[in-house]
Amino acid sequence: MAAAWRIERSTAASRAALFAVALAFAALLALPARGDSGDLRLAVEICYSLALAQAWNLLAGYTGLVSVGQQAYVGLGGYAFFALTVLAGMPPLPSLALAGLVAAALALPTAFVVFRLHGAYFAIGTWVVAEVFRLLLAQMRPLGGGTGMSLPVAVVRDLAQSRGARDLITYYLGLGLGLGTVLLVFFWLRSRQGLALTAIRDSETAAASVGIDNRRTKFAVYAIAAGIAGLTGALAFLEKLRISPDAAFSVGDWTANVIFIVVIGGIGSIEGPILGTIVFFALRALLADYGAWYLITLGALAVAVMLLAPQGLWGVVARPLGLQFFPVQRRLRPLNSPQTAPEAASPGRGD
Amino acid sequence: MAWTNIILQGALLGGLYALFAAGLSLMFGVMRLVNIAHGDLIVLAAYCALMVVQATGVHPLLSLVAVVPLMFALGYALQRGLLNFTLGHEILPPLLVTFGLSVIIQNALLEGFSADSRRLQAGALETASLRLGDQLAIGWLPAIVFLAAAVIIALLEVLLYRTPLGRAFRATSDDADTAQLYGVGIRHVFALATALALAVASVAGVLLAIRTNFDPSIGPARLLYAFEAVIIGGLGSLWGTLAGGVILGVAQSVGGALDPGWDILAGHLAFLLVLVIRPRGLFPKLVD
Amino acid sequence: MSLLETSGLAAFYGDFQALYGVDLHIEEGEAVAIIGANGAGKSTLLRAIAGQLRAPAEHVRFAGMPIGSLAPSRIVRLGVALVPEGRRLFSSLTVEENLQLGGQCGRRGPWTLDRIYRLFPMLAGRRRRPSTALSGGEQQMVAIGRALMANPRLLLCDEISLGLAPIVIRDIYAALPGIRAEGTTVLIVEQDTSRALGMADRVYCLQEGRVTLEGAPAELSRERIRLAYFGV
Ligand SMILES: Nc1ncnc2c1ncn2[C@@H]1O[C@H](COP(=O)(O)OP(=O)(O)OP(=O)(O)O)[C@@H](O)[C@H]1O
Ligand SMILES: [Mg+2]
Numbered sequence: 119m120a121a122a123w124r125i126e127r128s129t130a131a132s133r134a135a136l137f138a139v140a141l142a143f144a145a146l147l148a149l150p151a152r153g154d155s156g157d158l159r160l161a162v163e164i165c166y167s168l169a170l171a172q173a174w175n176l177l178a179g180y181t182g183l184v185s186v187g188q189q190a191y192v193g194l195g196g197y198a199f200f201a202l203t204v205l206a207g208m209p210p211l212p213s214l215a216l217a218g219l220v221a222a223a224l225a226l227p228t229a230f231v232v233f234r235l236h237g238a239y240f241a242i243g244t245w246v247v248a249e250v251f252r253l254l255l256a257q258m259r260p261l262g263g264g265t266g267m268s269l270p271v272a273v274v275r276d277l278a279q280s281r282g283a284r285d286l287i288t289y290y291l292g293l294g295l296g297l298g299t300v301l302l303v304f305f306w307l308r309s310r311q312g313l314a315l316t317a318i319r320d321s322e323t324a325a326a327s328v329g330i331d332n333r334r335t336k337f338a339v340y341a342i343a344a345g346i347a348g349l350t351g352a353l354a355f356l357e358k359l360r361i362s363p364d365a366a367f368s369v370g371d372w373t374a375n376v377i378f379i380v381v382i383g384g385i386g387s388i389e390g391p392i393l394g395t396i397v398f399f400a401l402r403a404l405l406a407d408y409g410a411w412y413l414i415t416l417g418a419l420a421v422a423v424m425l426l427a428p429q430g431l432w433g434v435v436a437r438p439l440g441l442q443f444f445p446v447q448r449r450l451r452p453l454n455s456p457q458t459a460p461e462a463a464s465p466g467r468g469d
Numbered sequence: 470m471a472w473t474n475i476i477l478q479g480a481l482l483g484g485l486y487a488l489f490a491a492g493l494s495l496m497f498g499v500m501r502l503v504n505i506a507h508g509d510l511i512v513l514a515a516y517c518a519l520m521v522v523q524a525t526g527v528h529p530l531l532s533l534v535a536v537v538p539l540m541f542a543l544g545y546a547l548q549r550g551l552l553n554f555t556l557g558h559e560i561l562p563p564l565l566v567t568f569g570l571s572v573i574i575q576n577a578l579l580e581g582f583s584a585d586s587r588r589l590q591a592g593a594l595e596t597a598s599l600r601l602g603d604q605l606a607i608g609w610l611p612a613i614v615f616l617a618a619a620v621i622i623a624l625l626e627v628l629l630y631r632t633p634l635g636r637a638f639r640a641t642s643d644d645a646d647t648a649q650l651y652g653v654g655i656r657h658v659f660a661l662a663t664a665l666a667l668a669v670a671s672v673a674g675v676l677l678a679i680r681t682n683f684d685p686s687i688g689p690a691r692l693l694y695a696f697e698a699v700i701i702g703g704l705g706s707l708w709g710t711l712a713g714g715v716i717l718g719v720a721q722s723v724g725g726a727l728d729p730g731w732d733i734l735a736g737h738l739a740f741l742l743v744l745v746i747r748p749r750g751l752f753p754k755l756v757d
Numbered sequence: 758m759s760l761l762e763t764s765g766l767a768a769f770y771g772d773f774q775a776l777y778g779v780d781l782h783i784e785e786g787e788a789v790a791i792i793g794a795n796g797a798g799k800s801t802l803l804r805a806i807a808g809q810l811r812a813p814a815e816h817v818r819f820a821g822m823p824i825g826s827l828a829p830s831r832i833v834r835l836g837v838a839l840v841p842e843g844r845r846l847f848s849s850l851t852v853e854e855n856l857q858l859g860g861q862c863g864r865r866g867p868w869t870l871d872r873i874y875r876l877f878p879m880l881a882g883r884r885r886r887p888s889t890a891l892s893g894g895e896q897q898m899v900a901i902g903r904a905l906m907a908n909p910r911l912l913l914c915d916e917i918s919l920g921l922a923p924i925v926i927r928d929i930y931a932a933l934p935g936i937r938a939e940g941t942t943v944l945i946v947e948q949d950t951s952r953a954l955g956m957a958d959r960v961y962c963l964q965e966g967r968v969t970l971e972g973a974p975a976e977l978s979r980e981r982i983r984l985a986y987f988g989v
Contacts, residue, residue: 184564186505231741234748235700237560238503242696243744246737249693253734264730369689374572381565410576417572424565425554633861636850640858643847649829650807650839651907652862 135443146293150286158289162357164399165296166350170372171379171391172299173343178377179386180307180315181339184237187244188347188373190228190251191221193366195348196355197255203273205260210277214291214352221348222341229340233333245369252367266362274359288357295353299346304388304444306342311335347372370413378420384430388444393432472726474605479722480715481607484615485680487714488673489695490702491622492666494710497699499638499662500556500645502563506571508692510667513574514540514674515683519587529589529679536671544667548660556659571688578685586682589675614676618714621669622707628665629707638662690733697740703750712752716743760785760942761806761837761911762818766825768798768805768966775801777966783911783944788937790957791946794986797963799946800842803913806944807839808832819911833862838909842916842946844900846888853884855899859906866908867939873902876932894925901929905936912936914945918952930956950982964988 149161170188177183198220202213228247235243256264278284306312314335350372355361365371375398383394398416405412427434436442493507504510514536521532551570555562597609629635637658640648645655677683677691694717702713717736724735743751759782768776775798783789793799804810806817808829817825824832829839838859846855856873874881877898883891888899897917904912918926933956937943947953953960954974962970962985970977970985 178561182560184561186568231745234744238505238564239696239700241564242503242505242693245689246693246697246740249690250734250737250741253730253737257730257734370572374568377565377568385561410580413576414573414580417569417576421551421566421569421573424562424569425551428562633857636854636858637861639849639854640847643849644845646809647841647845647847648858650809650833650841651859651903652830652833653858654828654830 139443143297150289155281155285158285159357160399162288162292162353164395165292166353167376167379167398168296168391168395169299169346170350170376171383171395172303172388173346174373174376175380175385175388175391176303176306176315176339177343179380179390180312181336183336183340184241185244185340185343186241186369186373186377187232187246187248188343188376189367189369189371190244190248191225191344191347192351192354192372193248193251193255193363194224194344195221195351196361196366197261197351198348199352199356200267200269200361201261203276204267204270210273210356214349214356217352218345218349221351222345225341225344226337229337233336233340248367248369252363255366256363262362264363266360266365269356269359269361277356288353291353295346295349300388300392302342302346307388311338315339375416378416380430381420382416382423382431384432384436386429387432387436389436389442390430390432393435394430397431471604475722475726476719477605477607478611479719481611481615481718482722483698483715483718484611484618484711485673485676485714486694486698486717487618487711488614488621488669488676489691490698490710490714491618491625491707492668492670492673493692493695494699494705494707495625495662495666495669498705499642500659501642502552502556502659503567504552504663504666505564505567505692506574506688507567507666507670507695508690509571509574509578509688510540511670511674511677511691512578512683512685512688514667514671515589515678516578516582516587516685517671518589518675518678519582522589529591529675530594532589533672533675536675537668540667540671541664544664545660547667548663549656552663553656553659571692575685575688582685584684584686586684587678588682589678591679595679610680614680617672617676618711621672622711625665625669625707634658634661694736697736700750701740701743703753705754706750706752709750709752709754713750716751758821759783759818760787760820761944763802763806764816764818766802766805766812766816768801768810768812770801775966776805779963779966779968781961781968781971783942785910785942786937786940787958788933788943788945788956790953790960791944791963792948792950792953792960792982792986793963795948796965798966799963800915801966802963803839803915803944803946804841806832807837807913809839830862833907833909834864836864836908836910837913838904838907838911839913840900840904840915840917842919844896846896846899846903848887848889850888851885852880852888852891852899855888856902856906859903860908862907864908868905868908870906873905876905876935877902892925894921894928897921897925897929898932901932905941909941911942911944914943916946916948918947918949926952950986962986 150158153161174185174188177185195217198217199213202208202216203210208216232240232243232247255261261267274284278287307315351366355366379394379398380391382397383392384390401416402412405415423430429437489508489511493504496502496504517536517539518529518532521527521535522529551566552563555566591610594610598606599609599612600606629638637648637653641653641655641658649655697717698710698713700713701716702709702711716739720739721732721736725732761783763779763781766776766779767774779802791799791802801810805812808824808827808831812825814823814826817823819835819837822835824835847858850858853870856870879895880898880902883895888896891899901914901917917929921929930952933943945953945957957974959971959973960977961968962982964985969988970981
């Protein structure tokens, strides 16, 4: 009897999801043929919001590192990109990649300091750090000081001569960042480190007692999330063509919205941030004319979700249906009757 | 003499930061709740005072008579109606709910009062100063702010260590389950802690609004100063928090004297320095 | 009418059931002991009575009043005080403050700070010390004093001898007659069977969440107790 079980990750739903994702991907690849420049810009924003949301979810939902200072790395990435292209004269595409690395590299010494704080204090500590970076960059004259700077036409031309071609390149970069982050988080969670992550989330002491090096995993996740934020910053400010400390290190744009996306969509799952991103942009389109009311609504919605359905909208939708599009958990199911509803096994037990 | 003056001004400013911090510290102490909306609630109190002053024409300091009870009641309701439901073993709910609250308050103030800078006019009090020597003078207003901070912290200490309510606060902080066994209604006690925290925050908000310009967006920065004062001073020690505020104020004032763009940055750097060399703060008392 | 009566009392920790329909009754003025092996559910029973674990209201009656669903802070006001397992003193409060906190629920009665210090004279000289600076026996005295300060009609004591030297245990048990003399009813959980039989008017034995034996010490043979205790 004991042998009549099989451990598996993929389910009918996840195979259907794979198909749907492939379909959506094809549609996204084809978007530039139909959409105008405004559509593409919106699509890029959606993509990097998704990337930030996935990265924040990896931090807060899986590693227990609730950061409200991710704007530090968006800003650093953006400024690194401007510095590399404008001051060092590097071509835009390599600068973009390097900007992500710079953000990730700066995250390591920062982690050394902020990891001394725990829980909510860690959250505020990361915010202080972001403010430090903002104030430091406001002091840097070559990068425009407090007022910021514009991207010179020469750099923009270097990316592509025509506006249409530039839109196309940024669009595919955005798409790559968004999808790449989803895949990165997906495969990371399925790896050994991924299991370690879930263990840390569920209990730090338990994870420590089975020999998972919390500290190293935390450093790694923090640096990866910073790298993704850095790439986002580089891409976002390449598109905006202008950077300033206030815009680059805005807690509202780069962290608050992202937190709302993850909380509303569903923290601790890959599907949640995707759903959250869709809801976020739909709400924004709907409430575009209401100014501050839009953010009040968003904040109230996030508070309500946190209190009434802490698993988020995805949890509300998926839990009763047993849906899982991105199967990171192993499921234990009897071999003889594969149709019966699968019982989710705790992730540590597989392999 | 110039430096003495700079340090003195910074120390006095630190009183305001300690007032920002006292409420945050109290809430954390009693229920381990870190209120991310604390700065925005300070700003909310400033706007309440503005409305009172505009409606009645009284001196801003007199508006405290209305604003303090109002914020006390708001704090009680906020804790009983919302924050109590976030408390438990997980860290995310209180953090994210107060973060959401912060965004809600900021935008509600923006909607109600626009992004314009405001100020509470305190008349002669704003410019009056006390000469202590040739080049040394302290303004009455900064002196009053500092005194208010010291008096309020002393009162909070008396409350915590000399009254039944303070005993209930400390017992709840130690072990809420056991405190309930002896008749402490912890939901009520938590609500009183938040009410008191907001009452103190409202004094801070009104004094802030007399000292400087304010607008709906400045709450988060006040939260960070409050937080830094608490951490520098060490968790759980109110006099430590006052010392933390003074250190922060002096760092800002010295930084600003070296280069006008460096004031706030110097404060943050002082905080990070303390964090690196003494992670538990300078005068820690609470374990956690 | 019994002072305390439980009927069909069940208790759960999540999905785990720790008590299965416990029926017991205690009359005013009695001293009742509960014995049982580790994990039998003795502490769970006291915690359910004190309100730390919620039950349907009717499952616990105190002086005829259904209290099963009340919060602990309400139950103590009605006159039930628990000395919790492991003492659980408030570590940032002094000895005297711990006692005062116990009195904070506002019930009037014979127990005041002075009376507690007369009951446990060792505490009087240590009233300003932090409770953590005391020896185990002294801490247990503070824990009992704290519960008495609530002037309970029913005092619940959970293993007040836990981890203490025999001579200290004797001192603590010596205080019980004085407490009963004030008319206080006591329900005591005790692992040491002979001590329990020595002090109690009646004994209940719990095993795996069920009452397996009940009676006055004189009626119970060693053999029956052993059987009720271990189930073998
Ligand atoms: N907080 C808890 N969560 C889950 N299970 C618990 C909890 N407390 C107790 N239990 C379980 O409930 C059962 C009864 O425990 P209880 O503490 O009431 O036993 P006890 O008779 O007091 O034992 P002891 O003599 O060791 O104090 C045990 O199996 C125990 O493991
Ligand atoms: Mg026990």
